Amino acid sequence: MLGKLTTWLRISGYDTVYVGDLNIMNRRKEDTFLVTSFKDRILLTRDRELYERCISSNREVIFINSNTIAEQIKELSEKGFEFRIVMDRCSVCNNLLRRPSEEEILDVLRKEGLPEDFKTRYEFWYCENCVKLYWMGSHWRNMVKFLKNIEER
Numbered sequence: 001m002l003g004k005l006t007t008w009l010r011i012s013g014y015d016t017v018y019v020g021d022l023n024i025m026n027r028r029k030e031d032t033f034l035v036t037s038f039k040d041r042i043l044l045t046r047d048r049e050l051y052e053r054c055i056s057s058n059r060e061v062i063f064i065n066s067n068t069i070a071e072q073i074k075e076l077s078e079k080g081f082e083f084r085i086v087m088d089r090c091s092v093c094n095n096l097l098r099r100p101s102e103e104e105i106l107d108v109l110r111k112e113g114l115p116e117d118f119k120t121r122y123e124f125w126y127c128e129n130c131v132k133l134y135w136m137g138s139h140w141r142n143m144v145k146f147l148k149n150i151e152e153r
């Protein structure tokens, strides 16, 4: 499972479907499903057997070697993926973000118990689906730092 990598791909603006969100019960069926579905997408996997099946079925696939998120980002960067925080897509559900209304900002701030003056301190992006706000606060700064560290390794 590549849950963390999914999050980072979405943060970087890539339209990403996560197998863990698909609710497939049977493991054998899952592999067949992944080989034959979403053919307009590239399958990322750490499963060697699944990777081989994709290759022999002419399904576009990338094998991920590492099990740490930093190394996985590095691997994909070397294949031409660009990791940067674009505030384009919800990292939780993949939905496109939009600018929220004043009311939507206040609703989420209240719901999350955050101070209302956040509204004037930050610029916001909004996921309608998750009713979630994104802004360039400390979490964002930590992510920028994380990517910078990977680049410099």
Ligand SMILES: [Zn+2]
Binding pocket: 090, 091, 092, 093, 094, 095, 127, 128, 129, 130, 131, 132
């Ligand atoms: Zn969302």
